[in-house]
Amino acid sequence: MKAAVITIGDEILIGQIVDTNSSYISKALDKIGIATYEMLSISDNKEHILKTFKDVQNNFDVVIITGGLGPTKDDITKKTFCDYFDDVLVQNDEVLQNVKDIIEGFYKKPITQLNIDQALVPSKAKVLFNKVGTAPGMLMEHESTVFISLPGVPYEMKYLVDNEIIPYLVEKFERPYIVHKTLMTYGRGESLIAEQIENWETNLPNFIKLAYLPSPGKVRLRLTARGENEDFLKEAIFNEVEKLKPIIGDIIVGYEEDETIEVVLGKLFAEKKVTLSTAESCTGGKISQLITAVAGASAYFYGGITAYSNQIKTDVLKVNSDLIDEFSVVSAAVAKEMALNCKSIFKTDYAIATTGNAGPTKGESDAELGTVFIAIATPNEVFVEEFNFGQPREKVVYRAVNTAFEMLYKEISKN
Amino acid sequence: MKAAVITIGDEILIGQIVDTNSSYISKALDKIGIATYEMLSISDNKEHILKTFKDVQNNFDVVIITGGLGPTKDDITKKTFCDYFDDVLVQNDEVLQNVKDIIEGFYKKPITQLNIDQALVPSKAKVLFNKVGTAPGMLMEHESTVFISLPGVPYEMKYLVDNEIIPYLVEKFERPYIVHKTLMTYGRGESLIAEQIENWETNLPNFIKLAYLPSPGKVRLRLTARGENEDFLKEAIFNEVEKLKPIIGDIIVGYEEDETIEVVLGKLFAEKKVTLSTAESCTGGKISQLITAVAGASAYFYGGITAYSNQIKTDVLKVNSDLIDEFSVVSAAVAKEMALNCKSIFKTDYAIATTGNAGPTKGESDAELGTVFIAIATPNEVFVEEFNFGQPREKVVYRAVNTAFEMLYKEISKN
Numbered sequence: 001m002k003a004a005v006i007t008i009g010d011e012i013l014i015g016q017i018v019d020t021n022s023s024y025i026s027k028a029l030d031k032i033g034i035a036t037y038e039m040l041s042i043s044d045n046k047e048h049i050l051k052t053f054k055d056v057q058n059n060f061d062v063v064i065i066t067g068g069l070g071p072t073k074d075d076i077t078k079k080t081f082c083d084y085f086d087d088v089l090v091q092n093d094e095v096l097q098n099v100k101d102i103i104e105g106f107y108k109k110p111i112t113q114l115n116i117d118q119a120l121v122p123s124k125a126k127v128l129f130n131k132v133g134t135a136p137g138m139l140m141e142h143e144s145t146v147f148i149s150l151p152g153v154p155y156e157m158k159y160l161v162d163n164e165i166i167p168y169l170v171e172k173f174e175r176p177y178i179v180h181k182t183l184m185t186y187g188r189g190e191s192l193i194a195e196q197i198e199n200w201e202t203n204l205p206n207f208i209k210l211a212y213l214p215s216p217g218k219v220r221l222r223l224t225a226r227g228e229n230e231d232f233l234k235e236a237i238f239n240e241v242e243k244l245k246p247i248i249g250d251i252i253v254g255y256e257e258d259e260t261i262e263v264v265l266g267k268l269f270a271e272k273k274v275t276l277s278t279a280e281s282c283t284g285g286k287i288s289q290l291i292t293a294v295a296g297a298s299a300y301f302y303g304g305i306t307a308y309s310n311q312i313k314t315d316v317l318k319v320n321s322d323l324i325d326e327f328s329v330v331s332a333a334v335a336k337e338m339a340l341n342c343k344s345i346f347k348t349d350y351a352i353a354t355t356g357n358a359g360p361t362k363g364e365s366d367a368e369l370g371t372v373f374i375a376i377a378t379p380n381e382v383f384v385e386e387f388n389f390g391q392p393r394e395k396v397v398y399r400a401v402n403t404a405f406e407m408l409y410k411e412i413s414k415n
Numbered sequence: 416m417k418a419a420v421i422t423i424g425d426e427i428l429i430g431q432i433v434d435t436n437s438s439y440i441s442k443a444l445d446k447i448g449i450a451t452y453e454m455l456s457i458s459d460n461k462e463h464i465l466k467t468f469k470d471v472q473n474n475f476d477v478v479i480i481t482g483g484l485g486p487t488k489d490d491i492t493k494k495t496f497c498d499y500f501d502d503v504l505v506q507n508d509e510v511l512q513n514v515k516d517i518i519e520g521f522y523k524k525p526i527t528q529l530n531i532d533q534a535l536v537p538s539k540a541k542v543l544f545n546k547v548g549t550a551p552g553m554l555m556e557h558e559s560t561v562f563i564s565l566p567g568v569p570y571e572m573k574y575l576v577d578n579e580i581i582p583y584l585v586e587k588f589e590r591p592y593i594v595h596k597t598l599m600t601y602g603r604g605e606s607l608i609a610e611q612i613e614n615w616e617t618n619l620p621n622f623i624k625l626a627y628l629p630s631p632g633k634v635r636l637r638l639t640a641r642g643e644n645e646d647f648l649k650e651a652i653f654n655e656v657e658k659l660k661p662i663i664g665d666i667i668v669g670y671e672e673d674e675t676i677e678v679v680l681g682k683l684f685a686e687k688k689v690t691l692s693t694a695e696s697c698t699g700g701k702i703s704q705l706i707t708a709v710a711g712a713s714a715y716f717y718g719g720i721t722a723y724s725n726q727i728k729t730d731v732l733k734v735n736s737d738l739i740d741e742f743s744v745v746s747a748a749v750a751k752e753m754a755l756n757c758k759s760i761f762k763t764d765y766a767i768a769t770t771g772n773a774g775p776t777k778g779e780s781d782a783e784l785g786t787v788f789i790a791i792a793t794p795n796e797v798f799v800e801e802f803n804f805g806q807p808r809e810k811v812v813y814r815a816v817n818t819a820f821e822m823l824y825k826e827i828s829k830n
Binding site: 009010011012013014015016017018019020022023024025026027028029030035036037038039040041042043044048070071072073074075103107109112113114115134153155180182189190191192194195201209210211212213214215220222224278284285286287288289291292293295297298301302303304305306307308309311312315316345346347359360361363364392393394395397 | 426444607
């Protein structure tokens with residue numbers, strides 16, 4: 001079972017938008033045992049699309065295409081799809097009704113000819129009804145390849161993948177099993193981990209593959225097993241993880257696939273029935289935003305203050321202005337005071353505070369660019385660490401947020 | 416001038432991470448007039464990499480590859496690169512010194528054999544020094560194609576693209592000009608815009624291409640001109656934009672390439688010397704985070720409060736608890752009070768407040784899933800609007816944030 005995922009659109013090729021659709025699709029395919037062998041982004045150009053269709057024809061079992069199905073002139077996928085299969089466009093009444101319901105019913109706007117044209121579909125295609133948008137998906141079985149064309153708007157694509165494509169593929173194909181396990185590690189480099197687990201890695205059975213996924217301050221280790229017997233694969237992965245624990249158990253923070261540290265922290269806070277608040281300066285609300293992106297966060301996260309100016313630090317967070325004058329706003333003393341006051345204002349058990357100089361220029365402090373102080377207030381104490389995360393600005397914020405989560409994780413998992 | 420961008424790594428093909436490197440690279444190439452014709456993601460598999468290299472050989476002028484250059488066993492790009500060019504790996508002393516400086520000097524860790532091996536490079540390649548990481552880039556001119564291999568860690572890739580690749584390409588190739596202009600529009604659908612500007616679009620000169628980039632609540636219109644004379648292209652684009660203004664000028668909020676509404680708002684706030692604060696419930700700090708992601712935001716953004724629980728709304732934001740009891744926490748009355756109190760706590764000219772039910776389950780309110788109230792406090796008044804953004808959670812937050820910015824933009828650009 002081999003799949004290819006193709007995105008069509010110049011906006012991707014000129015770097016104006018990042019393609020997130022391919023990732024969503026390949027992950028959904030992976031879960032049902034279909035491996036994506038290639039992802040390809042090509043332009044809104046008829047010849048280019050036709051050439052690509054020819055290249056993938058009979059070399060892949062499934063080809064999923066997104067983009068170019070909108071109502072405007074630059075959207076040429078449907079027409080080209082039709083040409084490739086030597087088909088004609090016909091009006092589909094059910095699709096037309098859906099278009100009318102959305103445009104006239106939900107948006108309360110007059111329907112236009114361009115909207116009506118969205119109900120034209122290739123006569124031989126299986127139509128995939130898109131209840132959340134006006135462009136339908138299309139599916140065509142041709143020789144030994146299934147071609148599926150989906151709109152590029154992410155939530156429309158997701159709706160069709162979840163509700164139409166996956167059920168269709170599960171029904172149509174016999175598939176092997178793919179089992180993944182991802183271990184999240186924090187605070188040790190890729191090379192050092194690799195040396196520590198070298199012996200274990202060399203002895204992995206040949207149907208299990210290991211990948212290192214490093215990002216600043218953390219490394220994910222992903223084990224992938226492929227085969228016909230799901231229980232056997234799961235047990236084999238379980239055994240390998242057990243062997244790994246005595247070697248690097250101290251740096252592993254999570255065992256769920258794609259479990260982020262915010263999710264792990266959320267579970268720990270909920271389990272221990274303790275609460276959290278945030279006081280952010282240089283991270284600008286990013287910590288709060290990541291915590292609240294986890295459904296159910298309201299059980300343990302009471303809220304946060306983004307204190308972007310000195311005045312807010314003194315007025316709202318009640319930081320003593322003498323401290324700022326004496327130590328500067330980017331200092332251990334101010335970070336500690338921010339965490340303590342935040343904990344008391346929000347009446348939480350824990351609080352995180354950040355103050356730093358993210359750059360590109362110096363602000364209300366003379367601290368070196370990239371300097372960040374992170375403080376954690378716990379039920380019994382407050383502690384602070386100083387870091388320099390270099391430049392650019394986005395990296396400083398990214399590393400500060402991750403490091404704050406890491407510090408909080410270490411602290412809360414102690415008790 | 417045709418380029419291909421290739422990413423190597425199973426983590427992309429199984430959908431574990433989204434490829435952002437290709438977008439960065441193609442944007443940088445586009446700026447110097449090199450068009451990316453194809454983006455491709457393939458697996459960490461020797462045969463697959465070799466086949467891909469053969470496919471692109473002599474069909475592209477430049478091929479940029481990222482990923483697979485790390486120190487661990489799953490990193491096979493360097494070895495395969497070497498095989499393809501029939502070359503051997505030799506130690507590069509300058510790279511070795513850089514690896515030592517980073518591992519021993521910066522990270523204060525013992526150097527390992529895996530680290531030392533990172534200084535091995537193909538003997539015929541031009542080495543691209545990576546000052547921000549341990550894996551060097553490599554460049555090989557072969558027949559009519561230049562192959563460039565870069566590490567996959569985004570900031571290392573960016574460093575090499577900016578400091579090595581772009582200067583090399585500018586020097587080596589004569590390139591045409593590509594001029595883009597992106598107009599950001601808010602609050603009108605793609606089809607309706609297309610109908611309004613149909614006549615204008617039909618009359619565009621043939622060297623200018625128009626693309627529609629829709630996302631919930633906004634549509635970007637991108638004009639692209641290609642040719643030999645940069646001034647001529649710029650003038651042609653300018654003239655077309657001028658013709659467009661009388662037709663849809665009312666919905667255009669920005670004219671800079673990739674200018675987001677946060678950037679536009681930032682400029683307006685700075686220009687008018689007015690200030691802003693935020694009180695966020697269902698958006699969880701996302702508004703604050705986007706505002707502070709703009710460098711220089713401290714000039715107009717004083718800070719924000721993420722009030723995730725009822726208690727914080729009453730204790731910290733001083734919302735009258737009778738209001739919550741009478742109207743529920745997800746209500747126009749509470750949103751207005753949040754905005755007004757936020758403005759007064761932070762002593763700003765404007766404040767944004769959000770309260771809603773993002774889902775997936777109902778929280779401290781009985782409001783329908785997807786309901787969001789957004790209030791804006793201005794120097795003279797406060798106003799509020801009610802929305803239903805449906806589901807899922809991420810879409811509700813995304814649309815609430817965008818709509819809040821749109822409301823604020825309309826308000827501030829009035830005066």
